[in-house]
Amino acid sequence: MLSKAQISIVNALQHKKFRTQHGLFIVEGIKSVLEFVNSSYQVQKIYATAEAVTKLGKIPHKIKLEEVSTHDFEKITALKSPQGALALVELPKADAALSEDVLKGKHSLVLDDVQDPGNLGTIIRTAEWFGIRHIICSIGTVDAYNPKVVQATMGSLSRINIHYLPLEDFLDKYRLPTFGALLDGQDIYATDFGNEGFIIMGNEGKGIRKSIIDKIDKAVTIPRIGDAESLNVAVASTIFCSELTRQKKYPK
Amino acid sequence: MLSKAQISIVNALQHKKFRTQHGLFIVEGIKSVLEFVNSSYQVQKIYATAEAVTKLGKIPHKIKLEEVSTHDFEKITALKSPQGALALVELPKADAALSEDVLKGKHSLVLDDVQDPGNLGTIIRTAEWFGIRHIICSIGTVDAYNPKVVQATMGSLSRINIHYLPLEDFLDKYRLPTFGALLDGQDIYATDFGNEGFIIMGNEGKGIRKSIIDKIDKAVTIPRIGDAESLNVAVASTIFCSELTRQKKYPK
Numbered sequence: 001m002l003s004k005a006q007i008s009i010v011n012a013l014q015h016k017k018f019r020t021q022h023g024l025f026i027v028e029g030i031k032s033v034l035e036f037v038n039s040s041y042q043v044q045k046i047y048a049t050a051e052a053v054t055k056l057g058k059i060p061h062k063i064k065l066e067e068v069s070t071h072d073f074e075k076i077t078a079l080k081s082p083q084g085a086l087a088l089v090e091l092p093k094a095d096a097a098l099s100e101d102v103l104k105g106k107h108s109l110v111l112d113d114v115q116d117p118g119n120l121g122t123i124i125r126t127a128e129w130f131g132i133r134h135i136i137c138s139i140g141t142v143d144a145y146n147p148k149v150v151q152a153t154m155g156s157l158s159r160i161n162i163h164y165l166p167l168e169d170f171l172d173k174y175r176l177p178t179f180g181a182l183l184d185g186q187d188i189y190a191t192d193f194g195n196e197g198f199i200i201m202g203n204e205g206k207g208i209r210k211s212i213i214d215k216i217d218k219a220v221t222i223p224r225i226g227d228a229e230s231l232n233v234a235v236a237s238t239i240f241c242s243e244l245t246r247q248k249k250y251p252k
Numbered sequence: 253m254l255s256k257a258q259i260s261i262v263n264a265l266q267h268k269k270f271r272t273q274h275g276l277f278i279v280e281g282i283k284s285v286l287e288f289v290n291s292s293y294q295v296q297k298i299y300a301t302a303e304a305v306t307k308l309g310k311i312p313h314k315i316k317l318e319e320v321s322t323h324d325f326e327k328i329t330a331l332k333s334p335q336g337a338l339a340l341v342e343l344p345k346a347d348a349a350l351s352e353d354v355l356k357g358k359h360s361l362v363l364d365d366v367q368d369p370g371n372l373g374t375i376i377r378t379a380e381w382f383g384i385r386h387i388i389c390s391i392g393t394v395d396a397y398n399p400k401v402v403q404a405t406m407g408s409l410s411r412i413n414i415h416y417l418p419l420e421d422f423l424d425k426y427r428l429p430t431f432g433a434l435l436d437g438q439d440i441y442a443t444d445f446g447n448e449g450f451i452i453m454g455n456e457g458k459g460i461r462k463s464i465i466d467k468i469d470k471a472v473t474i475p476r477i478g479d480a481e482s483l484n485v486a487v488a489s490t491i492f493c494s495e496l497t498r499q500k501k502y503p504k
Binding site for chain 1: 384480
């Protein structure tokens with residue numbers, strides 16, 4: 001049976017303040033939990049119903065697995081249709097390993113204050129599909145370890161590196177070509193993205209901040225054929241990831 | 253002051269049964285309401301707070317505009333952050349005008365049982381950005397006049413034609429080339445989409461039904477570089493719309 005203290009800690013992890021304090025975040029769902037178990041993340045503990053324990057199969061001994069009743073599980077899940085498996089995973093250490101070497105020869109996404117958890121989750125899932133290895137987020141970007149983001153990534157969060165950094169400093173330090181998604185720029189399909197660089201996407205309402213626009217080498221635009229006023233930021237990020245992939249697969 | 257009957261009708265329009273019964277759907281938000289006012293849709297009535305009346309500006313005389321208190325408005329809005337403007341819009345007549353002529357020479361989207369309102373809304377908004385004129389939905393697809401869908405289209409619903417039809421009959425009747433988004437098919441970036449056809453997208457969990465797969469001329473795949481197991485259907489639709497646009501703008 002779950003103690004009040006256990007329930008209280010898991011529920012507290014819905015909030016960033018307590019995630020930072022405990023150094024933990026929540027992953028829910030059989031498949032997502034297994035993907036984190038099989039990743040470089042450290043899974044500290046798994047709570048699972050009897051049914052979910054069977055579905056999870058063999059879990060490494062070093063990970064504590066506690067079977068809980070369905071009734072108890074309902075006290076810790078944040079999902080409307082819970083799958084009976086919830087893992088407490090250690091937040092990654094602030095990435096001291098980020099270096100020019102790691103970023104060179106590839107494209108990375110840079111997000112300036114993306115606010116919506118669903119958008120960030122979709123961006124992470126889509127970027128990972130297209131083989132992006134690093135996403136650099138401004139300090140003001142929604143927390144990638146927010147349970148809603150984790151959920152929306154469908155496990156992809158376990159295979160991609162997320163860095164929260166002051167973007168001005170980051171872009172000053174790592175001098176790869178910068179491409180910014182702006183309404184007035186060069187047609188994305190006519191833009192040569194080369195073999196490395198940063199693709200910068202802005203906030204849902206405000207776009208990219210002026211201080212970051214100043215550091216963009218090339219403004220790039222997704223051509224509009226209809227009359228829609230804007231594209232969702234996850235949709236725009238998708239189009240950039242897709243076009244990068246196309247150019248790499250089918251160079252001119 | 254709003255009568256109980258008025259409040260009851262607006263609230264009932266959250267449900268498809270009552271939308272069909274009254275022949276009406278709800279549009280919320282200053283910008284979205286104005287986009288429907290300026291579209292081919294018939295706006296029957298607008299409820300707006302004093303502040304929203306000012307923001308809406310000049311509304312054609314034939315549209316009834318009723319000013320309501322903020323307190324009353326809270327009884328009819330379904331939004332967490334309401335903007336004080338809500339329109340009752342007439343459902344379009346079942347489109348007798350759909351013909352081969354209307355569909356020829358362009359690409360249309362065909363959705364097979366897309367379930368999530370947010371996904372359908374994003375697909376409509378994105379398709380409209382890229383100049384798609386028609387979306388044909390299976391009978392099992394979520395209702396495009398569901399308030400959550402309307403909201404997610406950000407006004408784009410007012411400028412695109414949505415048709416709900418039994419897809420098997422539709423594809424038998426209109427014999428344009430059919431491209432299906434499948435996990436095992438030709439690379440999308442190496443696929444020549446020509447100048448017309450149907451792009452078929454499947455359900456979030458189950459993909460495209462077997463009876464529809466049988467009618468696909470060309471299976472098309474979005475290449476996967478990373479390890480994500482799947483792409484969100486709105487994301488996949490985005491990639492198809494983007495690639496169609498690129499091929500039209502930059503023919504080989």
